[in-house]
Amino acid sequence: MRTGRSAARARRCPRGRLQRRLPRRRPARQETVLHLEAAADAEPEANEPLLSAIAAARRRRDAAEAEIRRLAAYGREFTRPRPYKLADLAAAAGMSIYGVRTAYDHEEVADVQHATGLKPREWRATSPDDPTEDGSTA
DSSP states (O other), rough: OOOTTTHHHHHHHHHHHHHHHHGSSSSSHHHHHHHHHHHHHHTTTTOOHHHHHHHHHHHHHHHHHHHHHHHHHHHTTSSSSSOOOOHHHHHTTTTTTHHHHOOOOHHHHHHHHHHHHHHOOOOOSSOTTBBBSSBBBO
């Protein structure tokens, strides 16, 4: 039996009335709450909702960093008549000039070339897989 404050609260806000208020919440927030609760109810040890949310955020961060590397590669290797300045790319990416210079490599350049069909400018450095003058690899 409820006494005092809890009984008064139960009379003011019956369960049906509370459930009618739930759909008024923002849909994305409510959906996230439902997913987290469902994951917590399923298997607490195998499907930890907090750790799953952190892992999803890490995957989004990694994807964003990969996109920044490809965009920096495009800005430095594919724009004509000259590449974007390292300082401008660094400011836009929130990186140092040296960070932009080393952020991408031959793999990102190849990804951009494949996606755009453009030809990159000539590289000053060689890939570790490229043969040297004597025919061996570096």
